[in-house]
Amino acid sequence: MSDYTSRLARLLLELSYVEGEVTLTSGKKSDYYFDCKQTALHPEGGWLIANLFLEMLQGRDIAGVGGMTLGADPLVSAVSVLSYEKNCPLAAFIIRKKSKGHGTNQYLEGLKNFPSGSRVVLLEDVVTTGGTLLTSVERVRDAGLQVDDVLCVLDREEGGRQRLAQAGLNLGSIFTRAQLLAAGR
Template sequence: MDIPSRIRNCAKLSGTFTLRSGKVSDTYFDKYRFEAEPTLLHDICQAMTKLIPAGTEVLAGLEMGGIPIVTVLSQVTGIPSAFIRKEAKAYGTCQYAEGTPLQGKKFILVEDVVSSGGAIIDALALLRADGLNPLCAVCVIDRETGGKETLAEAGLELKALHTFSQINKE
């Protein structure tokens, strides 16, 4: 069975769901369900390797859904990873970026599902304030609800393994 069918079988929910963007959808892909299936997650990450630009030195996963993906993607590729928080923590190192340092490195952002692109835009603001610019962003599913266009307007390309249309078709 192909990856879109496996994601659909594992993670597609029907009902009424409010997305991060505030939009309401009758279909929701519970990313934590496909991220919790080890074989499926591995296969997703193996397929995502083709989205990574040559010369990438660090894979930076966004809190929280991007963390399992970036961890396995790092294992599959051998490229070190970093973990981007929504905001700097108020204790310990007080950083918003953990793991492999990003300064002076060619890095990409890794996310699970992109709807409006808001989480990536928020991370991008933190990164750019520190003079850091990712090569691109990659995700498992682009919901095709404006995120790719919003990111393009912000000067960041989004590369998706699959679109909502591909995952949702029966």
């Protein structure tokens, strides 16, 4: 395990991981909540996540990264900025939950940075069932881009990986819950 991974685990456990019964976006009950935005918006946390995602993206022939607002906003921004600094520039885009409703009425922001047919990877903070990601993939493909894979900070291991695989997508994660708890010790 890299120093980045162990340091990120400690930050995630300190800032983003809360034990206790909650209802998730999927409607499922859980014994913990994972609010990755708290860590992704922390200066070191965002930097660590971006570095680890860039390691996972190394060697892939992609034009950029994107994700559904709001959870992916700090992730795609940090990866895009750091990729430029590391001389492997990746553009970023954000997927709206609802179309703009005026002007171009688009779902994607940042689309002008991508020629039609560009290959991209979606980033997500936490994956539970994969439902939000499947909606995201549909919107990205409708906009003329090719989705290669999905990367997340935390895979809750509650069916999302399998659901994405059924749609032909691979899911890579920095952590599963068990890995996060073990790495944070």
